[in-house]
Amino acid sequence: MATATFRIWRGDANEGKFVDYETEVSEGMVVLDAVHKIQAEQANDLAVRWNCKAGKCGSCSAEVNGNPKLMCMTRLNEIPLDAPVTVEPMHAFPLIKDLVTDVSWNFEVKKKIKPFNPRPADADDGTWRMAQEDIDRVQEFRKCIECYLCQDVCHVLREHDLHDKFIGPRFFVYAAALEMHPLDTENRLEELKNTDGIGYCNITKCCTKVCPEHITITDNAIIPLKERVVDQFYDPIKKLFRIFRPKQ
Amino acid sequence: MVQYETHEYDVLVIGAGGAGLRAAIEASSAGVSVGLVCKSLLGKAHTVMAEGGVAAALANVDERDGWRVHFADTMRGGQYLNNWRMAELHAKEAPDRVRELEAWGALFDRTQDGRILQRNFGGHQYPRLAHVGDRTGLEMIRVLQDHGIHQGVDVHMECTVISLLKDDGRVVGAFGYEREKGRFKIFSAKAVVLATGGVGKAFKITSNSWEYTGDGHSLAYHAGAELIDMEFVQFHPTGMVWPPSVRGILVTEGVRGEGGILTNSEGDRFMFDHIPELYQNQTSDDPEEGWRYTQGDRDARRPPELLTRDHVARCIVREVQEGRGSPHGGVFLDISWISEKISNAEEHIRRKLPSMYHQFMQLADIDITKEPMEVGPTTHYVMGGIRVDADSQMTSVPGLFAGGECGAGLHGANRLGGNSLSDLLVFGKRAGEYAAQFAKENGVGKVNEAEIEAVASEALKPFDNADGENPFQIQYDLQDMMQDLVGIARSDDGLHNAGEEIHKLVQRADQAGVGGNREYNPGWHTALDLEHMLTISEAIALAALERKASIGAHSRDDYPEKEEPGAGKYNTVVRKNADGEMEVSREPIPELREDLQDVIEEMG
Ligand SMILES: Cc1cc2nc3c(=O)[nH]c(=O)nc-3n(C[C@H](O)[C@H](O)[C@H](O)COP(=O)(O)OP(=O)(O)OC[C@H]3O[C@@H](n4cnc5c(N)ncnc54)[C@H](O)[C@@H]3O)c2cc1C
Ligand code: SF4
Ligand code: SF4
Ligand code: FES
Numbered sequence: 001m002a003t004a005t006f007r008i009w010r011g012d013a014n015e016g017k018f019v020d021y022e023t024e025v026s027e028g029m030v031v032l033d034a035v036h037k038i039q040a041e042q043a044n045d046l047a048v049r050w051n052c053k054a055g056k057c058g059s060c061s062a063e064v065n066g067n068p069k070l071m072c073m074t075r076l077n078e079i080p081l082d083a084p085v086t087v088e089p090m091h092a093f094p095l096i097k098d099l100v101t102d103v104s105w106n107f108e109v110k111k112k113i114k115p116f117n118p119r120p121a122d123a124d125d126g127t128w129r130m131a132q133e134d135i136d137r138v139q140e141f142r143k144c145i146e147c148y149l150c151q152d153v154c155h156v157l158r159e160h161d162l163h164d165k166f167i168g169p170r171f172f173v174y175a176a177a178l179e180m181h182p183l184d185t186e187n188r189l190e191e192l193k194n195t196d197g198i199g200y201c202n203i204t205k206c207c208t209k210v211c212p213e214h215i216t217i218t219d220n221a222i223i224p225l226k227e228r229v230v231d232q233f234y235d236p237i238k239k240l241f242r243i244f245r246p247k248q
Numbered sequence: 249m250v251q252y253e254t255h256e257y258d259v260l261v262i263g264a265g266g267a268g269l270r271a272a273i274e275a276s277s278a279g280v281s282v283g284l285v286c287k288s289l290l291g292k293a294h295t296v297m298a299e300g301g302v303a304a305a306l307a308n309v310d311e312r313d314g315w316r317v318h319f320a321d322t323m324r325g326g327q328y329l330n331n332w333r334m335a336e337l338h339a340k341e342a343p344d345r346v347r348e349l350e351a352w353g354a355l356f357d358r359t360q361d362g363r364i365l366q367r368n369f370g371g372h373q374y375p376r377l378a379h380v381g382d383r384t385g386l387e388m389i390r391v392l393q394d395h396g397i398h399q400g401v402d403v404h405m406e407c408t409v410i411s412l413l414k415d416d417g418r419v420v421g422a423f424g425y426e427r428e429k430g431r432f433k434i435f436s437a438k439a440v441v442l443a444t445g446g447v448g449k450a451f452k453i454t455s456n457s458w459e460y461t462g463d464g465h466s467l468a469y470h471a472g473a474e475l476i477d478m479e480f481v482q483f484h485p486t487g488m489v490w491p492p493s494v495r496g497i498l499v500t501e502g503v504r505g506e507g508g509i510l511t512n513s514e515g516d517r518f519m520f521d522h523i524p525e526l527y528q529n530q531t532s533d534d535p536e537e538g539w540r541y542t543q544g545d546r547d548a549r550r551p552p553e554l555l556t557r558d559h560v561a562r563c564i565v566r567e568v569q570e571g572r573g574s575p576h577g578g579v580f581l582d583i584s585w586i587s588e589k590i591s592n593a594e595e596h597i598r599r600k601l602p603s604m605y606h607q608f609m610q611l612a613d614i615d616i617t618k619e620p621m622e623v624g625p626t627t628h629y630v631m632g633g634i635r636v637d638a639d640s641q642m643t644s645v646p647g648l649f650a651g652g653e654c655g656a657g658l659h660g661a662n663r664l665g666g667n668s669l670s671d672l673l674v675f676g677k678r679a680g681e682y683a684a685q686f687a688k689e690n691g692v693g694k695v696n697e698a699e700i701e702a703v704a705s706e707a708l709k710p711f712d713n714a715d716g717e718n719p720f721q722i723q724y725d726l727q728d729m730m731q732d733l734v735g736i737a738r739s740d741d742g743l744h745n746a747g748e749e750i751h752k753l754v755q756r757a758d759q760a761g762v763g764g765n766r767e768y769n770p771g772w773h774t775a776l777d778l779e780h781m782l783t784i785s786e787a788i789a790l791a792a793l794e795r796k797a798s799i800g801a802h803s804r805d806d807y808p809e810k811e812e813p814g815a816g817k818y819n820t821v822v823r824k825n826a827d828g829e830m831e832v833s834r835e836p837i838p839e840l841r842e843d844l845q846d847v848i849e850e851m852g
Contacts, residue, residue, distance in 0.1 A: 027491045044719070047769070051293075059292050116395075127364075129363065181353065181355070
């Protein structure tokens with residue numbers, strides 16, 4: 001049987017290094033399978049997160065040969081196996097151990113975004129009517145599996161470390177899903193501008209490129225939100241208009 | 249002296265899938281303090297993986313639907329071994345629970361007139377599953393999570409409960425450890441809700457994740473609660489079979505709901521070969537009629553591919569055993585054939601089944617819009633579980649509640665697809681409500697120091713034993729054994745063997761050792777899981793031995809008849825006896841209430 005070498009980051013917040021593990025590989029394997037095999041046979045205490053093994057839960061995010069990926073959806077036949085395959089944790093978050101990072105910041109950010117607040121029900125039985133066409137774009141955003149790969153790759157977080165001024169692409173997608181929800185009545189534009197730091201995004205589209213759910217984060221979520229912010233805060237006529245018709 | 253942190257709540261919910269989140273939301277809105285504990289990060293529980301939909305008789309697509317039909321379908325699917333009161337509550341309350349999700353922000357797919365769309369699924373007479381493409385569970389868990397985080401619930405992520413704490417016959421808290429540092433946490437609570445999901449990881453081929461080690465079942469059992477009907481483990485007919493690394497991953501029943509057909513190596517639609525008596529009136533014997541059913545023709549009857557899961561799984565096993573399987577030991581599931589019927593088939597498939605398309609493309613190099621998939625049975629769900637009171641979800645141990653997959657009763661001998669997500673909502677809510685009530689009516693219990701010391705030293709034992717056996721190896725051996733001896737086809741000999749093997753594995757698990765330290769150590773975690781896995785494996789094998797018949801998901805090669813002559817309808821009940829041994833008994837199922845009996849008769 002063929003073998004391959006995996007160069008896996010081992011360590012915690014204080015210190016660490018890459019360790020090479022050689023293991024057998026077989027048809028159809030994904031990176032997560034190899035990591036599990038190494039964990040079961042050679043390194044029982046190798047820390048890694050996973051749940052679904054089918055790209056549905058967003059637990060197994062890591063950087064494989066430098067690319068932010070879900071390990072469970074990265075087939076070994078997509079990557080060269082003649083050189084060691086490097087597997088390391090996401091860089092935009094503090095390390096806990098090995099491949100596991102502390103992503104708790106994301107949960108805190110979400111809590112601060114104003115929750116869904118629906119208009120009164122359309123029908124007497126307390127239900128609403130919505131056309132499929134009107135929810136298509138929000139359903140795209142709701143495909144998000146919270147893998148945080150987009151957060152990992154965004155330079156504002158990764159290089160500039162602006163975690164306290166910028167909520168990151170995942171939460172622009174989240175805010176967009178709320179803002180464009182046909183039933184929602186809340187307005188989140190002021191926060192987007194002032195505390196969520198949407199202005200820091202310079203539309204590099206790196207986030208869109210890595211999203212395993214193929215959400216067009218930049219074009220469909222961020223740019224429309226930026227436009228709304230501009231409309232509300234910089235265009236006096238539209239601003240007036242919005243006072244009377246607060247939401248579209 | 250063992251070191252630990254202490255947290256106090258009125259209600260402690262263990263598990264943050266659909267059931268746990270719904271329970272936490274309900275308890276918290278009743279005005280009590282709530283702690284929520286889960287093994288993974290928030291939003292990653294099994295519920296996130298559910299694909300096909302949530303069953304509720306909203307009657308948006310077919311106005312003939314209603315709670316009575318849903319009730320009758322659930323009972324028939326469960327071979328009438330269900331707790332009928334639970335089936336009644338479930339059918340009546342599911343529609344409100346689904347509508348409530350919409351009020352919290354969920355966006356289900358829509359009908360033409362803008363209401364929640366519903367799709368066909370096995371065993372459901374009318375299109376009944378509210379859904380979002382094939383990612384319904386994601387929508388559900390996300391909406392509960394996003395609603396829940398604003399309810400003041402205190403969440404402990406990546407924290408694993410390893411024992412319940414009792415005082416004077418009542419549950420007073422739980423002992424857990426957080427993964428990051430490996431530190432112990434003691435939760436003191438007036439009421440505890442178990443919402444820990446299933447047991448599938450005890451088997452080799454499964455759609456379940458590492459979390460499904462039967463913790464809640466085992467915690468409840470060791471705390472003195474009863475487990476019922478543990479022999480009923482659902483083998484979902486369609487899991488992936490190739491390549492080996494994805495074996496077991498689920499292929500949603502939605503594929504068949506959208507018109508997918510099952511064929512063998514000879515190209516026959518073998519599901520037409522045998523249609524069980526109970527379903528003969530409702531099933532079409534003509535492929536054309538079956539197709540019309542999937543396309544919403546209200547006068548057509550369902551195709552046999554949409555019969556209940558237990559039956560479809562057995563038919564697949566039969567085809568494979570008789571040499572008509574696919575190259576990798578499954579059968580073919582084909583949705584691409586619908587291009588003969590509709591013009592934009594490729595696009596239609598990608599829109600209706602996006603994650604299936606993606607999953608096969610990425611993991612198996614198969615384009616499901618062009619070629620058939622290979623599928624075979626995979627361990628998926630456990631119908632059996634912790635025995636609860638139908639209305640309050642309280643177990644036989646005061647202060648201990650259970651809801652969702654780890655609770656039992658609703659599904660009888662076989663669960664219908666889509667009835668789990670609705671189960672989580674209906675009984676998660678009830679568990680939260682009654683746990684809050686219990687907490688209001690009872691004071692704080694006393695957590696016993698000696699008990700904490702004992703649990704802690706047991707938990708740390710694998711570290712004293714660094715040269716002991718690799719816990720992963722013990723887990724693999726257990727999974728292989730359960731798959732072979734307690735899987736889809738069972739027999740007296742096999743089950744007796746399984747019992748002996750489990751005892752050997754218990755001894756090995758006792759000698760398991762782990763290296764490294766307590767920080768985020770999967771080896772240690774696996775060693776701790778073993779006790780739960782072995783407990784529930786023993787319960788499944790024992791209950792399977794007790795039921796000498798083949799009914800629903802439980803198949804005995806040596807007892808092919810559906811009922812044991814003269815035995816009547818009963819539950820198997822597993823409990824710990826006074827000597828600390830596991831014992832099984834039978835208890836007759838209470839007679840169906842008359843008005844419910846009438847409903848069943850009326851529905852034919
Ligand atoms: C691939 C797949 C597809 C499915 N599709 C459908 C479908 O379409 N329709 C349907 O109705 N059903 C479906 N099901 C079944 C359904 O998803 C599950 O039965 C349901 O989600 C279980 O929910 P739960 O809330 O009971 O448990 P889960 O969602 O599994 O949550 C269990 C929780 O308990 C926690 N936990 C467990 N043990 C401990 C412990 N010791 N300490 C602390 N926390 C613990 C876990 O971390 C987790 O948070 C599907 C299942 C799978 C696997
Ligand atoms: S487009 Fe904006 S949010 Fe996305 S990676 Fe670039 S800067 Fe970050
Ligand atoms: S938007 Fe995409 S990349 Fe970002 S967290 Fe969600 S799924 Fe992951
Ligand atoms: S394990 Fe769920 S996305 Fe990889």
